[in-house]
Amino acid sequence: MNPIFGDNTLKLGLFCTNGHGASLTMAPEAHEMSWDFSLRIAKAADAAGLEAIVPYARWKAYADNRPGHKTGTVLDPFAWAAGLASVTSNIGIFATSHAPSMHPIVAAKQSATIDHISGGRFSLNVVGGWNRAELEMFGAPMREHDERYDHLAEWLTVLRRLWTEETEFDHHGNFFDVVGGTSSPKPLQAQVPIMNAAGSPRGMDFAAEHADLCFVVVGSEDPKEIAHQVEAYKAAAHDRFGRAVRVWTHSVVVQRDTDSAAQDELHRFSVEYEDTESVEAWLRLLQVNSQMMPPEAYAAMRQRFAASAGGFPLVGTEETIAQRLEMLSNAGIDGVLLTWLNYDEGLASFSRDVLPRLEQRGLRAPAPQPPA
Helix, strand or coil: CCHHHCCCCCEEEEECCCCCCCCCECCCCCCCCCHHHHHHHHHHHHHHCCCEEECCCCCCCCCCCCCCCHHHCCCCHHHHHHHHHCCCCCCEEEEEEEHHHCCHHHHHHHHHHHHHHHCCCEEEEEECCCCHHHHHHHCCCCCCHHHHHHHHHHHHHHHHHHHHCCCCEEEECCCCEEEEECCCCCCCCCCCCEEEECCCHHHHHHHHHHCCEEECCCCCCCHHHHHHHHHHHHHHHHHHHCCCCEEEEEEEEEECCCHHHHHHHHHHHHHHCECHHHHHHHHHHHHHHCCCCCHHHHHHCHHHHHHHCCCEEEEECHHHHHHHHHHHHHCCCCEEEEECCCHHHHHHHHHHHHHHHHHHCCCCCCCCCCCC
């Protein structure tokens, strides 16, 4: 079974380790992109019993005409996922595909290959494409917002046919013409799990109909509002499409001996050391090209975007962090992807101090021990 469907009530994973991390900061201890970093943190997460490692796809820096800038220096998520699949044992491995940048025939073959390398632990995060500069680099049109999801739905239809159909098929749609379509080997899994992040009504409809994991940005601190956000997603999938979906989110983790010290550290790297050029460029791109949230929400969440791409703050002592994760779980969140300014130190502290508290709360079981 893919570990994202395992028994733990609250699944946990890593996010953004195929680049510099999730923080847009000039703090001197922030990670630079490197394969050694990706490899090291993946092995540590695997040993800790986490369920997922999810990369992001990026082809160009956020700011204009900045070749080589760290926001565009990102390892290819498919090749990266294949490498991590070969050196891990239990953790789920994701790739991320922006549909306009990759034909579904290529995505089908690469995904099936990684599923074989991983022994059936692969999942795919699909994105409709929102960064105009990246799409123009590919010669792909920047479609109207809702049309992007029509394109993504057809892309995914072709992909799934390639994964499952044993005979050649023809497909003639609005966006793809495939003659004699086939792909082999098939994935080991009968159904490769699909993740999608969406905030607009059309995007949420797409995820409710097609995704297994619906990824949301949790903007509220109110448990009732979070529960309403999650339940609305799950109810839409059930009532409109007869499907059961899981809802995941992401976070920034800052663990210190006191809550005030943790808040001070968050302020230091996300406000005092904010990478202003990158934050403003990214917010500008999102507001122009995406409908993830209302325009006024971006300004209100600026610090969150600098800290971890809008992630929910898990900031405080180990007990505070465990309490906040329990609150998210009680609100219906099924999985949380974790980010840190320093992933090595952060994951080590989290594994030592927070995971046992989640086990005590019945949210997780201890990590499986390697054979002697």
